[in-house]
Amino acid sequence: MTDREGDDDRNHRFSEGEGFSDAYDEFDLDPPELGVDPSKVDPVDSRVVTDTLDKHNIGSDDVDADELLDVGLNYMQINRYEQATDAFERAAQFADDDRTTQEAWVNKGVAHAELEEYDEAIGSHREALRIDEESEHAATAETNLAYALWEFGETAQALEHAERAVEVDERFAEGWFNRAFFLSERGLAEEALHCIDNAIRLGLRNAKVLEEKAEILEDLGEYDEAEEIAEEANEMLERAEQEMVDERRETQGHTPDSAGVPDGRSGQQGPRDGTGTDITDPGRASDRDDEEWRLE
Template structure:
């Protein structure tokens, strides 16, 4: 597997309504800029919400999820876990909103390499519904977290389940290919990588993983072509980064 870590999939959210100020990223009532919060204080958002004694009826859960997603986008993962925990707490029991909050909470923990907590969050999301719009992400993320935790057998099981729930989810196919390669099932792995690529998962990592599987199958010429493509993609990304900065 490449040294570059694959991010866990989290939801895109619905965006904050301009007229809604209860849980925006920096509402006047909270007077907090997440980019300036001391990173060692991961309970700032939680403490401020507690001080306001907010009840479930007062909370727009999707807006609170968007707060967590905003933290994710600026790599403030500890604060994100707190926001998603609150979203799960205030969401209707066993609702899609609660499930989305748990999936995102797992993704935030995974970014912190807190895989035990991530696994627990994904399992809670799947307890709510194993076939919903968020279930494929939960299965995919759980598979990767289990692999990081050393439970490789269970990882493949959830990777398989992810593509069953949503066969058009490219990251699910990518993970399935990786875990199949880990078990020496290289032909099936290549097919899974091809599905992921067709569905839009085009990056250096997946090309390198596919090339390694092809090498194991003795298809060296194909593997070499794909590795060259991966190197071109990496060089292009480096050029864009230099131009940007």
């Protein structure tokens, strides 16, 4: 055994410091006081703390709402719609002008529709229209509201808002196309043909538009013209498929490990869903051509 006698007599010097100074201003165990009335907080709302902290810690001057819009649109391109809704909501929260706020709400509604959250989509588009019913984004909000209402089972309201979209902007091609679809579904083929012809005159000529026109012509008994239009639509689809294959091969040739991921959304017009209607994404708004269109 080790002899431990005399241990009590050993001198052991401990560190001699000056102790702790006053608490740093930058570090405190006490949480910040948030200006929130607990009685007005929904206990089921899982994001209330995050949103409150955002408002508490981040000033609107420190946030670029336009950049947040671009972030949301980038999420849309890669089909990350939940993240897109969050980005658009924050863009609307921090925007300092009605135009940007409205644009954010419309895009948020589009993202919710992609998630088949039509109730939330309806609310977002109504919020956009509450800001301004005559602005450059109003027609887009109206036609997307019509789409969401249709999916939600409110078909009568859907047609009303589809008509409102082209009243706000008679040169809104996607609005004419969606109105044509709603009219066709209600058996009003002649009016539907008039609307889809207006959409084509305004430059909206692609395979899905031509397919819709072919169906309308069949309903009107114009079988020869319907067959001709349907063949043109098929040719467009075949060309598009071939272009996609060629583009993918070219991409793989430059980067062998790349699978050539296709874009999720491009341009002003969204993908056609099961009903035939369009989700129209305003994207980063740009002024339309000033050329006057004469619609029959």
